[in-house]
Amino acid sequence: MGQPSMNSLGIGMTSERTRQRMIDRLRVRGIGDERVLMAMAKIPRHVFVDEALSHRAYEDVALPIKYGQTISQPFVVARMTEEVIRHDHPVKVLELGTGSGYQAAVLSQLVDEVFSIERIDKLTRQARRRFIKLGYRNVRCKTGDGFAGWASEAPFDIIIVTAAPEQVPYALLDQLRVGGKMILPVGDHLKQKLMAIVKTEHGHQEQYLGDVIFVPLLEGVVR
Numbered sequence: 251m252g253q254p255s256m257n258s259l260g261i262g263m264t265s266e267r268t269r270q271r272m273i274d275r276l277r278v279r280g281i282g283d284e285r286v287l288m289a290m291a292k293i294p295r296h297v298f299v300d301e302a303l304s305h306r307a308y309e310d311v312a313l314p315i316k317y318g319q320t321i322s323q324p325f326v327v328a329r330m331t332e333e334v335i336r337h338d339h340p341v342k343v344l345e346l347g348t349g350s351g352y353q354a355a356v357l358s359q360l361v362d363e364v365f366s367i368e369r370i371d372k373l374t375r376q377a378r379r380r381f382i383k384l385g386y387r388n389v390r391c392k393t394g395d396g397f398a399g400w401a402s403e404a405p406f407d408i409i410i411v412t413a414a415p416e417q418v419p420y421a422l423l424d425q426l427r428v429g430g431k432m433i434l435p436v437g438d439h440l441k442q443k444l445m446a447i448v449k450t451e452h453g454h455q456e457q458y459l460g461d462v463i464f465v466p467l468l469e470g471v472v473r
């Protein structure tokens with residue numbers, strides 16, 4: 251963890267301007283929900299990337315984080331977040347794939363409670379430190395296998411998956427309320443579809459949202 255210093259103050263000031271440019275670019279690319287843009291204008295993305303890459307934190311690209319994982323591209327975070335809050339105000343959201351914690355931080359501004367699961371314990375711990383440092387008190391995270399969900403906190407209004415399974419894990423729909431929605435990329439490492447799956451009284455409805463690339467959703471936990 252870096253020391254608070256003149257230097258970090260400097261980064262803070264630069265980041266506000268570059269962050270605003272990121273928001274302008276997202277708007278140009280078609281992100282229209284002002285609530286999402288406002289949340290992303292507030293979250294210091296540079297805190298969620300490794301220090302060596304913090305000068306690139308506001309480019310619209312996915313960046314490597316530790317353990318071979320990535321922090322998602324801002325456009326994709328924005329797009330998925332728009333989908334999370336499209337119809338009503340979600341109370342409880344479950345995220346699978348905490349990673350850097352950035353997506354969870356954005357969600358923390360827009361929903362009541364965020365629960366986030368990460369399979370790599372060191373990433374969970376790092377994300378938790380960031381949430382505490384930044385004061386995002388409505389995010390809870392734990393190390394676990396996302397395929398199992400978080401049964402003791404179910405049902406959720408939304409399940410957002412930020413790593414790609416090869417097939418839709420339909421069992422997770424059990425942890426959604428009726429009318430709730432799972433937003434996830436599905437596919438292999440070459441081609442993935444972003445899907446929204448709404449749980450209905452007697453089944454579910456699927457909607458295709460676009461093509462994306464995420465790291466794979468893998469089974470098991472890394473301690």
Ligand code: SAH
Pocket residue numbers: 319320321322346347348349350351352353354367368369370373394395396397412413465466467468469470
């Ligand atoms: N939402 C993250 C994206 C991180 S990349 C962010 O904003 O930075 C996806 C993350 O999913 C990786 O950290 C990876 O370790 C994690 N992951 C992969 N399979 C998982 C599983 N079964 N359960 C929980 N996390 C998983």
